[in-house]
Structures are given as C-alpha cells and as structure tokens.
Amino acid sequence: MIVYILCFLLFLIGLYGVVVKRNLIKIIISLAIMEYSVNLFLIMVGYISAGQAPIINEEVSRTGPFVDPLPQAMILTAIVIGLATTSLLLAIAIRLYGKYGTFDIRKINHLKG
C-alpha cells in the first residue's frame, strides 16, 4: 500500500507546482509529472505478485500468472499522447515568449477580446 501512497504524493507535488509556480516552463514540467504519476499508478494496479511479463515463449507456460496486459496497452497509448500534448504546450510557450519576452504568467495577461 505504501507504493500507492508515494505515487499519490508524486501526483500532489505536480498539482502543487501547477497551482503555485509562476513560470510557464515549470507549469509544463508539473503537468508532465502529474501525467507520469497517473501512468505509474495504473500500471501498479495491474501488477500481480510474482507475475511474469505478458510475453509467451517456449519456456513460459501459457497458463502462468501474467501481469495484466490491458492497463499496459492503454498506458502505451497514453504515454505517446502525453508526448504530443507536452510538445504542443512547449510550442505555445515559445510563441508566448516571442510576443511578451518573458515566461512569467502574471505578465502574460493581454488575452482580451
């Protein structure tokens, strides 16, 4: 159970960074940390004690205790999409820096109209 708590703590650190930090790059880093902790949590839920990786070969019997392959397949999708969203955020951050000359979100406040 303590691994669940530590993983949740990692999520809370990311949440703290998103709320408190004023630098755009640090907010993006915090979002990525939150995403990683959620991925890790779902893989931990699918783990079975003394389970094998879900790969069938000659030595491993087909009925052996495999870890759950379904969360692994889902998280495989989620990791790649996380890369795409992070790169999109960084592209927008570059453009904001070009326009305002700073990463401080308190100075980027001209989103009117």
Add this chain to the structure above:
Amino acid sequence: MEVYLIIVLVLMILGSLYSLNARDLLSAVVSYGIVGFGLVICFLLLQAPDLAIVQVLVEVITLIIMIAVIKNTTRKELFTGYDAKAFVSAIVAVIFTILFFYVFDKMTGVLTGFGQHLTRMSTAYLEGAGVTGSANLVTGVVFDFRAYDTLGEATVLFTAVVGVLTVLRLKGKKKGK
C-alpha cells in the same frame, strides 16, 4: 521487489521537488529527467518491458525539446519568493484532491492491495492469446483487439503534430492578398 520500487519512487519524489524549486530552468529540466528515467526503472520492475522502451524514447525526446526551448529563450527563474495567496490555493487544491480520492476509494472499493490484482476484464485477452498469433500479449491487445483505439491514437498524434507546425510556422499569410 516492493522495496526497490519504494526506493526508486522516493528518488523520483526528490527529483520532482528539486525540479520545482530550482533557480535555473536548465537544472529544473535535468532533474525532471530523474522522474522520467525513474519511471522507466519502475516499469521494468513492474514487468512492463514495452512501456519501458516507449518511456525511454519519449523521455529523451521530451528532454531534447525542453532543452531546445530553454536554449532559445531564457534560463532564469523569475519568481523565487513565496506568495501567500498561491499557497492557500495550493493547500485547498491538495486537500480536495485527497478528499476526492479517499471518497472514491471508499465508494467503489475496487482498489486491491499491491500485487493482489484480479484479472477480471482481461481474462478473455489472456485466453484468446493464440487467436492473434502474437507472442506479446500487449501488442496483441493494441493492434488486434483494440485496433480502433490505436487508430484514434494515431489521429490524436497527427492533430498534435499539425498543431505544433501551425503554431511554429514562421511565415503567415500576407494581408490584402
């Protein structure tokens, strides 16, 4: 086994804490790499080799993009003091998240202890492993049982790449044409 996982997780937490409090953005990005590569070791310990390979690739690409952004802009952290209002917001957010998670766990009651997972949903995938002809069950699920999901993922990736290219395009349309 669980002890190794705890050690790696504590390292990841320390890395993320340093990353959020660093004065230099470059060192923040590098210590963010601790979190990503620690996640790779966690995946290997949790018997997920496919995820570990993908995570290494994704982490390296993310670090390269982030360092490129910082090299082209600035690496100074502007605000290092503490803001009382932001702290109150953070404490409220953290308390609400803990409360939501606790209530969700109590209501559903499906969260089993570490390592005592019951494969309720994926029993059909495990039994039908021979149908796909794939030795790797994860790729069997991704490319055979849930192939439409993978198609949707490719669509999301394509949209994100188009978005990045649109945002970073140097030449715009000229006015009056």
